[in-house]
Amino acid sequence: MESSPAAVRLAARDGRWEGSTAGHCPQHQQANLVILPAAEAAEFASFCSRNPKPCPVIEITPPGDPEPRLSAPGADLRTDVPGYRVYRRGAPVEKRPDIRELWRDDLVAFLLGCSFTFEHALAEAGVELRHVKRFTTVPMFVSSLRCVTAGRFAGPMVVTMRPIKSEQLPLVLQLSARYPHAHGSPVHVGDPALIGIRDLGRLDYGDAVDMEPDDVPVFWACGVTPQAIAKEAAAELMITHEPGRMFLTDLPREVAP
Amino acid sequence: MESSPAAVRLAARDGRWEGSTAGHCPQHQQANLVILPAAEAAEFASFCSRNPKPCPVIEITPPGDPEPRLSAPGADLRTDVPGYRVYRRGAPVEKRPDIRELWRDDLVAFLLGCSFTFEHALAEAGVELRHVKRFTTVPMFVSSLRCVTAGRFAGPMVVTMRPIKSEQLPLVLQLSARYPHAHGSPVHVGDPALIGIRDLGRLDYGDAVDMEPDDVPVFWACGVTPQAIAKEAAAELMITHEPGRMFLTDLPREVAP
Numbered sequence: 001m002e003s004s005p006a007a008v009r010l011a012a013r014d015g016r017w018e019g020s021t022a023g024h025c026p027q028h029q030q031a032n033l034v035i036l037p038a039a040e041a042a043e044f045a046s047f048c049s050r051n052p053k054p055c056p057v058i059e060i061t062p063p064g065d066p067e068p069r070l071s072a073p074g075a076d077l078r079t080d081v082p083g084y085r086v087y088r089r090g091a092p093v094e095k096r097p098d099i100r101e102l103w104r105d106d107l108v109a110f111l112l113g114c115s116f117t118f119e120h121a122l123a124e125a126g127v128e129l130r131h132v133k134r135f136t137t138v139p140m141f142v143s144s145l146r147c148v149t150a151g152r153f154a155g156p157m158v159v160t161m162r163p164i165k166s167e168q169l170p171l172v173l174q175l176s177a178r179y180p181h182a183h184g185s186p187v188h189v190g191d192p193a194l195i196g197i198r199d200l201g202r203l204d205y206g207d208a209v210d211m212e213p214d215d216v217p218v219f220w221a222c223g224v225t226p227q228a229i230a231k232e233a234a235a236e237l238m239i240t241h242e243p244g245r246m247f248l249t250d251l252p253r254e255v256a257p
Numbered sequence: 258m259e260s261s262p263a264a265v266r267l268a269a270r271d272g273r274w275e276g277s278t279a280g281h282c283p284q285h286q287q288a289n290l291v292i293l294p295a296a297e298a299a300e301f302a303s304f305c306s307r308n309p310k311p312c313p314v315i316e317i318t319p320p321g322d323p324e325p326r327l328s329a330p331g332a333d334l335r336t337d338v339p340g341y342r343v344y345r346r347g348a349p350v351e352k353r354p355d356i357r358e359l360w361r362d363d364l365v366a367f368l369l370g371c372s373f374t375f376e377h378a379l380a381e382a383g384v385e386l387r388h389v390k391r392f393t394t395v396p397m398f399v400s401s402l403r404c405v406t407a408g409r410f411a412g413p414m415v416v417t418m419r420p421i422k423s424e425q426l427p428l429v430l431q432l433s434a435r436y437p438h439a440h441g442s443p444v445h446v447g448d449p450a451l452i453g454i455r456d457l458g459r460l461d462y463g464d465a466v467d468m469e470p471d472d473v474p475v476f477w478a479c480g481v482t483p484q485a486i487a488k489e490a491a492a493e494l495m496i497t498h499e500p501g502r503m504f505l506t507d508l509p510r511e512v513a514p
Contacts (some may be wrong), residue, residue: 042298042365046319050327057314062303062408070307070405108299148327151319 003247005072009080015097020244022132026120027253029070029181030246031058032223033081034230035239036098038063042110044230046150048110054147054225056113056159056181058249065106066127071249076224077109083242091236099239107239112221114246115160117253121175128170136207137244138162138174140222141201144196145187147225152233158222159187161200163215172218178254188219195219205243262329262505266337269502271355275339279389279500283377286438288328288368288437289480290338291487292304292356292496297367301487303407305367311404311414311482313370313438315506321362328506334366340499348493355407356496365494370442370502371480372417374439374510384425393464394501395419396447397479401453402444404482409490415479416444418457420472429475435511445476452476462500 005028011017015042021030026232036044041063048055059071062182066077072147079098086102115138119129131138138160146156164172169189177185200217205224211217228242241247268274278287293301298320305312314327323334336355343359353359363447365409372395388395395417396443402414421429426446434442453481457474460463468474484497488513498504 038299039295040319042295042302043319045299045302046317047315049314058305060299060303060306062300062410065408103301108303123280150326151322174455 005250006100008248009072009075011213012082013079014181018097018245021126021246021248022116022244025248028115029058029071029247029249029251029253031249032114032226033077033241033247034110034112034226036078036110036230036235037104037237038106038108040235043151043255044153047147047229048112048226049121050148051152051225053187054223055223056183058111058113058251060111061109063102063108067107068249071251072247073250077247078229079119081241081247082245085175085240085242087231087235087238087240089106089109089236100148102239111228111249112223112226113182115220116128116174116246118179120253121179122131122172125171125175127164127172129165130209134209135218136209138206139200139203139209140148140224141197141220142228143206147229153229155229155232157187158204158218158225158228159195159220161217161219163209163211164218165214166216168219173210176220182250183221183223186218187221190216192217212216249256264296264509265505266329266332270333270355275354278339278503278505279373279501282346282505284304285291286315286328286506286508286510287371287373288506289371289435289485290334290498290504291367291369292293292334292364293367293487293492294361294494295363295365297492300408301367301410301483304404304410304486305369305483307405308409308482309437310440310444310478311480312438315370315438315508315509318366319346320365323360323366323508325368327367328368328508329504330507334504335360338498338504341370342497342499344488344495344497346493347488347514352499359496367483367498368504368506369480369483370439372477373503375433375436377510378436379429382428382432382507384421384429387420387466388464391466395463396426396457397462398454399461399485404486410486412486412489414444415461415485416452416476417479418474418476420466420468421475422471423473426473426475433477437470440478440480442480443475447473449474
């Protein structure tokens with residue numbers, strides 16, 4: 001495990017780190033990555049502005065410039081993520097360790113907040129995160145909550161679910177609300193059916209977790225949402241990070257950009 | 258003075274209100290307006306993301322759609338602002354009561370937070386705002402603080418100055434920090450020379466205010482910044498609100514979007 005965001009980025013750039021970034025650099029913000037051509041980027045920026053819970057904008061880069069000057073000066077978004085996925089017209093076409101050869105003068109990168117950021121704060125406050133304890137990926141569901149539409153970008157919100165002990169609910173609600181730049185407070189607490197989830201055992205992404213007697217299911221807006229929506233919109237080209245392999249920013253965990 | 262944001266917007270649409278929106282609807286957020294062609298909008302979205310103090314994004318509309326669905330569903334940004342200014346290649350070319358005839362399928366509107374929003378909160382807490390008391394426009398200066406560059410969009414930060422009684426400084430700092438969606442906490446307190454302002458009597462925009470013995474000059478990032486920067490960048494077309502004639506949103510004052 002590398003000691004600083006810059007060290008993780010360099011390890012990704014040099015091909016020494018292709019793994020998950022969960023647990024790395026707990027004092028810094030991690031970010032989801034969505035890269036789109038400028039022709040589609042203005043519409044996607046609109047979508048993010050209208051859906052800040054699933055799409056909290058950390059930074060948008062200008063067309064053609066892969067350096068996130070605000071959140072990680074000197075970094076290169078073409079190489080500094082441990083893994084990339086490439087989609088064309090909505091279809092996944094390849095996975096790559098870097099995207100130097102795919103870079104174009106019209107590409108715009110969106111760095112969007114990630115729940116890893118607030119999970120560190122919950123864990124430090126004594127909240128057990130079951131998927132972390134089990135070394136699995138957080139369970140994710142396509143909910144019946146609708147995102148606010150922006151042009152071609154439209155669809156349901158993807159949510160994560162974490163089982164929380166009922167006596168820790170107030171702590172969890174208050175703590176996560178301090179991280180609006182990382183999805184913030186939950187979008188739902190309790191009965192999954194109220195947001196269109198019939199069975200907590202039937203996930204759309206991630207791994208199932210066991211529910212214990214005193215658990216309440218708590219749902220947060222998920223950073224997978226913008227990728228799922230952009231995929232549906234069948235953008236000419238979309239490049240994202242490999243799930244779980246986030247971009248490490250230099251921004252301190254607590255501070256909205 | 259109209260009673261609701263929708264009533265102010267309708268009065269602007271019908272040509273019954275062409276005046277300042279200062280003091281209107283104190284419980285709701287007001288917004289600066291910058292409209293650009295999609296070709297320039299992705300780069301400007303990058304600039305806003307890198308400079309959240311002068312450019313707090315309330316909403317970005319998708320190309321061609323003038324309805325701000327998040328912040329004022331049903332409103333029309335082509336008609337619902339009391340006055341518009343039109344720039345071509347950076348040069349002011351006309352003022353208009355509406356922009357229906359100029360609207361195009363590629364235009365993107367940026368609604369950015371406005372200090373009117375936090376001024377209401379300061380006034381309610383007993384802070385005297387001298388420019389409000391004198392019925393003048395807040396003094397504005399081009400500071401030596403640099404914005405973070407995004408492509409063609411580059412330049413200095415424009416700041417507003419409000420004289421604050423020293424014993425009210427802690428109150429003012431704490432209150433304004435609660436409004437990150439309206440420029441938030443000050444960018445400087447005290448000696449103007451430290452941010453490149455040699456003489457408080459030599460303004461760049463607005464009207465001068467008298468300084469009293471116990472006053473401390475307090476400086477906030479100003480919503481004029483993005484317009485000044487976009488003007489310098491000489492966008493093919495830029496449309497903004499007439500200064501002081503803001504767009505009234507339905508968003509409650511206290512809530513970041």
